[in-house]
Amino acid sequence: MRSPALRHVLTHLITPLLMCIGMGLAYMGAFVTPEPHHLPVAVVGSAPQAKVFAQTVKDTAGEKLDVRTVATRDDAVGLLKSRTVTGAYVPSAKAPELLVASAASDMGATAVEKVFTPVAAKEGVPLKVTDVAEPVTDDPTGQGLFFLLIALSIGSYASVAALGAAGAALPMRVRALLTLGVSAVVGGIGTLLAGPVFHLAHHDLAGVWGMAWLYSAGILFIGVGLHTFLKRWTTLTMMVLFVMLNFTSSGGLFRPELQNGFFGTLHAFWNGAGFVEGARSLLYFGDDGLSRNVWTLVVWLLAGLVVTGMAALYERPRPARHAPGHTGPATATESAATPAVAPAERKAARAAGEKTEEEVEEEVEETVGV
Structure with missing residues (x-):
């Protein structure tokens, strides 16, 4: 084998090997050891006994739980439906009750149940668990939106290859128009999967499509713009941005309170979290928090438009540097x-x-x- 050919192969192996390292660090770091980290919970009751009980739970759990008290059960339900708390415990000597909202996070509901089941067991009574926001029966774990996110992401960043590499001969304005069209199609495919195919969404399909389009368009514009500057390294960069950091911080499997601080921080502004939490708001929580998540997706789209605009300026033809009679190779x-x-x-x-x-x-x- 000739040396240049060997170097060519070894150079192409760098990207998959770096992907292997990055995916291992990201997925195992985010998902292997989920633990409560300032998990927000509430104790229902205004009597001094309720406040003492809440403080006891806090002292026992340490940094794993953030415990507050609320006056009534209705207040606790409101906090659950706004996703301010993950669970709410209603103390009772005869029938203690735990309120959860598994549509917000099935894993979060399970974690809270593990915390309060032993508490009720000490009283010698069974714990009643009430789910105030259940996912649809077609998606019993509530994780279908996470897998929808994966489908949208793959359709988006894989399309960057065709628009950025194969479409490199086209003017940037043409690629930008194609990007708008492709993102609309990717959003449409995602909506069909979420609605008629797998029935994750029983209503507001237009809203699901809108968020899917915003999400896909942001990824595509960022990728098409970056391709002008990064060339073959665009693939690795897109994988880092929209797989390694994106899926792990989306909250689709574990809410940020069950992850370490790094992924929990990314959840606050990353586009995958914007889509997943926005879809949950639309489908299960009466649009609570929807506007914030839509704005997250809009900001990512604006970032993509800025990167694409910079690429268009970079690709603009420059005046020839040769004298009029020059016959040498063209630049x-x-x-x-x-x-x-x-x-x-x-x-x-x-x-x-x-x-x-x-x-x-x-x-x-x-x-x-x-």
Whole structure:
């Protein structure tokens, strides 16, 4: 095997190996050891006994729980439906009750139940668990929205290969219009999956499509813009941004209170969390918190438009640097600005650094095959 060929293979192996390391660190760091971390819970009652009980729970749990007291059961239900708390315990000598909202997080509801079941057991009475916001029967764990997020993400960042690499010969304005169209199609596919196919969403499909479009468009515009600058490293960058950091911080499997501080912090502003929490708000919680999550998606879309705009400026043809009578090889910019080139000029453009058709196809295959 010739040395240049070996170097070519080894260079292409860098990306999958870095993906292996990154995916292992991200997924195992976020999902392997979920533990409560300032998990918000409430104790119902205004009597001094309730406050003493709440303080006892807090002292026993330490930093695992953030415990507050609320006066009535209705107040506790309100906090659960606004996702301010993960669970609420109603003390009783005969029939203690735990309120949860599993549509917000099935894992969070399970974690709270594990905390308060032993408390009721000490009183020698069974614990009644009441779910005030259950997911639809077609999605009993409430995790279907997380897998919908994965489908939308893959459809979006894989499309960057076609729009960024195979579409490199097209003007940026054309690629931008294609990006709008592709993101609308990806959002439509996601809506069909969420609605008629798997019945995750029984209402507000138009709203689901709108958020899916915003989410997809943000990823696509960022990817198409970055491709101008990063070339073959765009794939790795997109994987870091929209898989490694995105899926792990989305809250689709574990709410941030069950993760370490890094992923919990990302949950506050990352686009995957904006989509998942926004869809939950729309489908289960009466639009509570929806506007904030939509604005998160809008900000990511605006960031994508800025990156794409910068790429368009970077790709603008520059004045030729050669004298009028110069007959040497054309620069890459000059060659890209020429609609059709003769074979000799094509060879000169290749020497100046332009991609051949084979190289473009190879980059597309590499990205889509991830």
